[in-house]
Amino acid sequence: MIKAIPKPMEEIIDYVKDFNKLLIAGCDGCVTVCEAGGLKEAKILASALRLYFTQGGRQAQVDDTSLTRQCEKEYLLQLSDRIDQYDAVVSIACGVGIQHMAEIYDKKIVFPGVDTCFMGVNEERGVYSERCQACGRCILAETGGVCPIARCSKRMLNGPCGGSDKGKCEISKDVPCGWELIYERLKTLGQLDRFETPTVPKDWTTSRDGGPRKIVREDLRI
Amino acid sequence: MSAETPSKLQKMINAGHFAVTSEVGPPRSADGNVIEHKAKMIAPYVDAINVTDNQTSVCRLCSLASVIRIKLLGLEPVLQMVTRDRNRIALQSDILGAASFGINNILCLTGDHQQFGDHASCANVFDLDSTQLALCVRMMRDEGKLLGGHEFEVRPQMYIGAAANPFAGPNVGLRVSRLAKKVAAGVQFVQTQCIYNMDTFKTFMKMMVDRGLHEKVAILAGITPMKNVGMAKYMQKRVPGMDVPDEIVKRIGGVPKEKQAEEGINLAVEQIEELKGVEGIRGFHIMAIEWEEKVPEIVERIGLYPRPKLAD
Numbered sequence: 001m002i003k004a005i006p007k008p009m010e011e012i013i014d015y016v017k018d019f020n021k022l023l024i025a026g027c028d029g030c031v032t033v034c035e036a037g038g039l040k041e042a043k044i045l046a047s048a049l050r051l052y053f054t055q056g057g058r059q060a061q062v063d064d065t066s067l068t069r070q071c072e073k074e075y076l077l078q079l080s081d082r083i084d085q086y087d088a089v090v091s092i093a094c095g096v097g098i099q100h101m102a103e104i105y106d107k108k109i110v111f112p113g114v115d116t117c118f119m120g121v122n123e124e125r126g127v128y129s130e131r132c133q134a135c136g137r138c139i140l141a142e143t144g145g146v147c148p149i150a151r152c153s154k155r156m157l158n159g160p161c162g163g164s165d166k167g168k169c170e171i172s173k174d175v176p177c178g179w180e181l182i183y184e185r186l187k188t189l190g191q192l193d194r195f196e197t198p199t200v201p202k203d204w205t206t207s208r209d210g211g212p213r214k215i216v217r218e219d220l221r222i
Numbered sequence: 223m224s225a226e227t228p229s230k231l232q233k234m235i236n237a238g239h240f241a242v243t244s245e246v247g248p249p250r251s252a253d254g255n256v257i258e259h260k261a262k263m264i265a266p267y268v269d270a271i272n273v274t275d276n277q278t279s280v281c282r283l284c285s286l287a288s289v290i291r292i293k294l295l296g297l298e299p300v301l302q303m304v305t306r307d308r309n310r311i312a313l314q315s316d317i318l319g320a321a322s323f324g325i326n327n328i329l330c331l332t333g334d335h336q337q338f339g340d341h342a343s344c345a346n347v348f349d350l351d352s353t354q355l356a357l358c359v360r361m362m363r364d365e366g367k368l369l370g371g372h373e374f375e376v377r378p379q380m381y382i383g384a385a386a387n388p389f390a391g392p393n394v395g396l397r398v399s400r401l402a403k404k405v406a407a408g409v410q411f412v413q414t415q416c417i418y419n420m421d422t423f424k425t426f427m428k429m430m431v432d433r434g435l436h437e438k439v440a441i442l443a444g445i446t447p448m449k450n451v452g453m454a455k456y457m458q459k460r461v462p463g464m465d466v467p468d469e470i471v472k473r474i475g476g477v478p479k480e481k482q483a484e485e486g487i488n489l490a491v492e493q494i495e496e497l498k499g500v501e502g503i504r505g506f507h508i509m510a511i512e513w514e515e516k517v518p519e520i521v522e523r524i525g526l527y528p529r530p531k532l533a534d
Contacts, residue, residue: 153335154306154332154333154335154346154348154351155348156332156348156351156352157351157353157354158351158352158353158354158400158403158404158407159351159400160390160396160400161332161351161352161390161463162385162386162387162390162415162462162463163334163335163387163390163462163463164390164462164463165390165391165462165463166391166392167391167392170334170335170338170462170463171335171337180393180396183393183396183399192399195399195403196399196402196403196406197403197406198353198354198357198403198404198406198407199353199354200354200357201310201349201350201354201357201358201369204349
């Protein structure tokens with residue numbers, strides 16, 4: 001799932017300090033799971049902002065809500081009858097949801113309330129780590145189910161590099177070397193023969209290098 | 223080690239001599255004289271001079287311009303190229319440019335992560351990795367073709383090298399496999415990471431020899447003399463992929479400060495003498511970091527000076 005972290009309160013205050021009517025809009029999807037942008041976080045942020053305004057002697061209205069998914073138009077449209085009453089919206093959905101909000105309500109000022117980080121797993125509550133960079137052409141079948149693009153700091157397709165140390169990446173002792181993981185997994189699977197065959201340069205056109213991406217599934221279109 | 227090129231380094235290795243290479247690090251300024259000064263200082267003692275490519279991700283005068291300067295002095299450079307900073311268009315373009323000046327040696331590297339350098343906030347490229355760069359150079363040389371498919375007549379005549387780090391543990395076997403992959407990609411010579419842990423290195427070499435890989439790739443053992451105990455500790459603790467046993471730190475630190483440099487040179491000389499007896503070693507790559515003036519002394523003391531003359 002998409003992982004995000006709340007933006008620092010000071011940054012959000014700096015965005016909204018001159019407005020009087022604010023809506024904090026959470027999302028019930030990914031950001032709820034990583035506890036950065038769900039209804040609970042929307043309520044906490046709204047309370048904190050109300051406190052900020054009250055302490056400054058200001059009368060400001062700060063409401064909160066959460067939508068099923070901000071990446072889907074039908075849910076965003078649920079705000080259509082009341083969004084006009086707000087000067088600005090702080091969306092705490094992921095970057096996709098924030099943009100979608102701004103796209104659907106194109107005259108409304110929409111601020112981001114989270115920093116969207118990556119697609120990853122929940123290692124445990126409060127610990128999330130990256131697994132996929134959506135390169136658009138999955139190679140996990142060749143790499144023992146461990147992605148070198150997401151998990152090697154140099155996205156090497158023929159790793160590991162010479163900088164790993166005791167199975168850890170050169171950038172940090174807290175980051176496992178992706179290629180050590182691949183090697184060990186291939187060994188477990190009895191597929192080490194794959195390891196010594198050079199992987200040719202990757203076609204990155206399906207990744208961000210190809211420009212903004214779009215999927216059109218004719219089989220799904222009505 | 224198949225394809226023959228005009229590389230003098232390749233000729234020296236193929237003639238059965240211990241090859242000697244060294245490196246110069248370009249300055250963090252536009253002062254090209256630094257390169258020429260360092261290159262001239264070591265040139266009589268080595269067969270080829272590597273020029274590092276923005277090593278440790280610190281921005282410096284580029285390796286391409288540096289090797290051209292060295293070539294124009296009539297010397298034999300090795301162009302180091304990392305894939306961190308340039309995509310396949312820029313890399314191939316630079317290779318063609320280097321070849322147009324008669325550069326015949328390339329060392330294909332991935333490069334340190336930029337977080338170690340002076341521009342930690344930059345984007346990296348890593349369009350290719352070191353193995354793919356070797357594949358690419360081989361294709362340009364042997365097929366006269368770019369990765370994009372364009373075919374051309376005047377081909378770069380590159381002797382293809384790469385790095386190997388037997389110490390980036392814990393698994394030495396993985397490191398042998400990794401090098402086997404580079405060999406499969408066309409790598410003909412290898413300059414190893416600085417060797418301090420002789421036991422691990424010998425284990426690595428035995429595994430290479432047992433598989434016959436030493437006959438497919440020329441292995442030049444990497445040697446870096448320690449200037450003082452501070453450097454030894456730094457290399458032990460801070461440099462990624464470096465394995466400096468405690469005995470080395472103790473040995474350098476065990477002599478008075480003014481004698482530590484001498485002890486570092488003694489150690490380097492002893493290491494090379496020991497490595498001469500290790501099967502599969504075809505030469506030495508002496509990386510005297512910001513200490514190039516010591517290269518002549520080391521080469522003389524290991525009995526590899528003067529360098530053999532090659533028939534043209």
